[in-house]
Amino acid sequence: MEKNNILEQMQNMTIDLNSKALIEKAEKDGVETMYKRKLGYKVQCGFGLQGVCCRNCGMGPCRISAKTPRGLCGADEHTIVGRNYARMCAGGAAAHSDHARDITHTLGLTTPGGAYQVAEPEKLKEFAQFMGVDPEGKDIYELAHEVSEVCLMEFGKPHGVSKLLARAPKVRQDIWKEYGIEPRAIDREIATVMHSTHIGCCADIDALVHMAFRCSMADGWAGSMIGTMLSDILFGTPKPVHTEANLNVLDGNNVNIILHGHEPTLSEMIVLASELPEMQDLAKEVGADGITLSGICCTGNELTMRHGIKIAGDFHQQELAIITGAVEAMIVDVQCIFPALAEVATHYHTKFITTSPKAQITGSTYMEFHEETALEDAKTIVREAILNFKNRDASKVMVPELKSEAMVGYAEEAIVGQLNNVVNTQIDDMNTLKPLIDVLASGVIRGVVGVVGCNNARTPSNYNHLTIMKELIKNDYLVVTTGCGASAAAKNGLMLKENAAKYAGKGLATVCQLVDIPPVIHLGSCVDNSRILNICSLVANALDMDIADLPVAGCAPEWMSEKAIAIGTYVVGSGIETFLGVMPPVTGSSRAVEILCGSIKDKVGACFHVNEDAEALAQDIMACIEAKRPHFEELY
Ligand code: CUV
Ligand code: SF4
Numbered sequence: 001m002e003k004n005n006i007l008e009q010m011q012n013m014t015i016d017l018n019s020k021a022l023i024e025k026a027e028k029d030g031v032e033t034m035y036k037r038k039l040g041y042k043v044q045c046g047f048g049l050q051g052v053c054c055r056n057c058g059m060g061p062c063r064i065s066a067k068t069p070r071g072l073c074g075a076d077e078h079t080i081v082g083r084n085y086a087r088m089c090a091g092g093a094a095a096h097s098d099h100a101r102d103i104t105h106t107l108g109l110t111t112p113g114g115a116y117q118v119a120e121p122e123k124l125k126e127f128a129q130f131m132g133v134d135p136e137g138k139d140i141y142e143l144a145h146e147v148s149e150v151c152l153m154e155f156g157k158p159h160g161v162s163k164l165l166a167r168a169p170k171v172r173q174d175i176w177k178e179y180g181i182e183p184r185a186i187d188r189e190i191a192t193v194m195h196s197t198h199i200g201c202c203a204d205i206d207a208l209v210h211m212a213f214r215c216s217m218a219d220g221w222a223g224s225m226i227g228t229m230l231s232d233i234l235f236g237t238p239k240p241v242h243t244e245a246n247l248n249v250l251d252g253n254n255v256n257i258i259l260h261g262h263e264p265t266l267s268e269m270i271v272l273a274s275e276l277p278e279m280q281d282l283a284k285e286v287g288a289d290g291i292t293l294s295g296i297c298c299t300g301n302e303l304t305m306r307h308g309i310k311i312a313g314d315f316h317q318q319e320l321a322i323i324t325g326a327v328e329a330m331i332v333d334v335q336c337i338f339p340a341l342a343e344v345a346t347h348y349h350t351k352f353i354t355t356s357p358k359a360q361i362t363g364s365t366y367m368e369f370h371e372e373t374a375l376e377d378a379k380t381i382v383r384e385a386i387l388n389f390k391n392r393d394a395s396k397v398m399v400p401e402l403k404s405e406a407m408v409g410y411a412e413e414a415i416v417g418q419l420n421n422v423v424n425t426q427i428d429d430m431n432t433l434k435p436l437i438d439v440l441a442s443g444v445i446r447g448v449v450g451v452v453g454c455n456n457a458r459t460p461s462n463y464n465h466l467t468i469m470k471e472l473i474k475n476d477y478l479v480v481t482t483g484c485g486a487s488a489a490a491k492n493g494l495m496l497k498e499n500a501a502k503y504a505g506k507g508l509a510t511v512c513q514l515v516d517i518p519p520v521i522h523l524g525s526c527v528d529n530s531r532i533l534n535i536c537s538l539v540a541n542a543l544d545m546d547i548a549d550l551p552v553a554g555c556a557p558e559w560m561s562e563k564a565i566a567i568g569t570y571v572v573g574s575g576i577e578t579f580l581g582v583m584p585p586v587t588g589s590s591r592a593v594e595i596l597c598g599s600i601k602d603k604v605g606a607c608f609h610v611n612e613d614a615e616a617l618a619q620d621i622m623a624c625i626e627a628k629r630p631h632f633e634e635l636y
C-alpha cells in the first residue's frame with residue numbers, strides 16, 4: 001500500500017480534524033495507533049461478529065456454521081449467542097457496579113474536614129429516607145456511614161430485590177414483577193449469569209435473554225443509580241458550567257495532566273492536589289506557567305460536570321492526546337483505557353500512570369491509589385507529573401488547533417429546574433415538572449432522545465453521534481447525552497445555547513433561548529444514564545403514566561463496550577425503545593434477533609432497533625417517537 005494512501009485511509013476513520021492532524025503526526029513520529037491497527041484487521045472473524053463462537057469450555061472453541069450446526073456439547077447457535085450476550089451484560093453490569101461499590105465504600109470513609117466529605121447533606125438525607133434510614137437527629141457523617149452500609153448491602157444482600165426499583169412508576173414495577181426481572185442483589189445477578197452460562201447449564205434462548213435483562217436491570221436500577229447518587233452526595237450535584245472541549249485545551253506553557261478512566265474518587269483528589277499552593281509553586285519552579293487538568297472518557301465527563309474541567313477528548317483520542325507531545329502525565333484508573341498507551345508513551349516524555357489494582361498495565365508507571373490515603377497519594381502522583389515537565393521535548397510538541405466551547409453540568413435538578421427557570425430546585429411536584437411536560441405535550445419539543453455511549457472503530461469516530469444528534473435537534477427533538485457521545489457533542493458546538501438557532505428546529509431553538517439550555521444536554525458519564533431513568537420516572541409518575549408511554553428513546557450510535565450493552569438492555573427493560581448504530585454480535589441466532597428486536601416488547605414494552613446507516617437510524621428514532629405521540633397526548 002502506498003504511504004499517502006495509508007494515511008488517508010486512517011484519516012477517513014474519524015471526522016475529528018484534530019484527530020486527523022494527529023494521525024498524520026503519529027505516522028511521522030513512527031507511532032502506531034488504533035487507526036493503524038485497524039488497517040491490519042481488514043477481515044474480522046465472522047463467527048465472532050455473529051456471536052456464534054463458544055469457548056465456554058475446554059472442548060471448544062466451537063463455531064457454528066452450516067457444516068457444524070452444534071458445538072461438541074450440542075449447544076446450538078441460539079444457546080451460544082444467548083450465552084455470549086448474557087455474559088456481555090454481566091461484564092458491563094460488573095464494571096459499572098464495581099465502580100459504584102468503590103464510591104459506596106468511599107462514602108463510608110467520609111469525615112468532617114477529611115479528604116472525602118459530604119458535599120450534599122440534603123440529598124443525603126433525602127436518599128437515606130428513601131433507603132429506609134431515618135435521618136432524624138443523626139450527625140450527617142453518622143448518617144453517611146449508615147447509608148454506605150445500607151447501599152453496600154444492595155450488592156450482596158441475601159434476600160429481596162433492589163430497593164431503587166421503587167423510584168419507577170408503579171405500572172413499570174408491575175411489568176418487571178410479571179416478567180420476573182426485578183434484580184436481586186447486584187453481585188448475585190452477575191454471578192447467576194456467569195453460572196448459568198457455564199457449560200451444561202442454561203440452553204434456552206428465552207431464559208438466557210431473561211437472565212441478561214435481570215442482570216442489566218441490576219446495573220441500571222441499582223449499581224449505576226447508587227454510583228450516581230452517591231457521587232453527587234460526595235462531590236456535589238452538577239450545576240450548569242462553562243467548559244471547552246477537544247485536544248486544543250492542552251496548554252503549551254502549562255504542565256498538562258490528563259485524567260482518564262471512570263471513578264471520581266481518584267480524579268476529584270487529583271483536582272484537590274493540583275490546586276494546592278505547593279503544587280502550583282512546584283509547577284512554576286520547573287518552568288511552567290501553571291497546571292492544566294483535562295479529562296478523557298467518563299472521568300472527563302464527571303470532572304467537567306462538577307468543575308468545568310476541560311474535555312481533552314473521547315475514547316478514540318486517548319492515544320492521540322499523548323501524540324501531541326504536550327502531556328506530562330496520563331493518569332488512569334479503570335475502564336476504557338487502551339493498553340496501547342504504554343507503548344505510545346515510550347515515544348514521548350509522557351508518564352502513563354496506572355493507579356488501580358483492578359487495571360494494572362504492563363509498561364505503565366504503577367502508583368497505587370488508596371481512598372484511605374487519598375490526598376497524599378494524589379499529591380505524589382501530581383508531583384510526579386509536574387517534575388516530568390522538564391523532560392518535554394519542544395520539537396515533538398504539536399497541539400492541534402481546534403476546540404469548542406460548551407455548557408455542561410446538567411443533572412436532573414438542573415434540567416428540570418432550568419425549564420422552570422430555577423436552578424437546583426427540588427424536583428418533587430407536578431409544578432416543577434410542568435414546563436418540561438408542557439413543551440413535550442404541546443409538541444414544541446417532539447420528544448427527548450438519549451444519544452449516548454462510546455466510539456466504535458467500525459464507524460468513523462464521531463460520525464454517527466453527530467449525524468444523529470444534528471438530525472434530531474433539527475427536527476425539534478431535545479437530545480440528552482452521556483459518555484463519549486457527550487464529548488462528541490461538546491467538541492462540535494452542540495452544547496451551546498448560542499448555536500441552537502443554527503442547528504435546532506424552530507420549536508427547540510425557542511425553548512433553548514427562553515430557558516437558557518443548549519439543544520444537546522450533557523448529563524454526565526455512563527453511570528449517569530441512571531439520571532435518564534430518574535427523569536423519565538419523575539415525568540411518568542407526575543403524569544401517572546408508564547415510562548413506555550413517554551415520547552422518548554435511547555440511542556447508542558457508536559457503542560462498543562460490554563457496559564454499553566448492559567445499558568442498552570436496562571434501557572429497553574425500562575420501557576424505552578433503544579436504537580443501535582452498530583449491530584451487536586447476535587445475528588448468528590435468528591431467535592435472539594427476533595426476541596431482542598421484536599418480541600421482548602411484549603414483555604417490557606420496548607425493544608432494540610439496529611440500523612448501521614446513521615441517517616436512517618435518526619429517521620427510525622423520529623418515526624418511533626411520532627408513533628408514540630398520539631397515545632401520549634391522549635393520556636396527557
Ligand atoms: Ni463510561 S464506555 S468509551 S468512557 S462511553 Fe466512552 Fe464512557 Fe463508552 Fe468508555
Ligand atoms: Fe463447545 Fe459446548 Fe464447550 Fe461451548 S460449551 S466450547 S459449544 S463444547
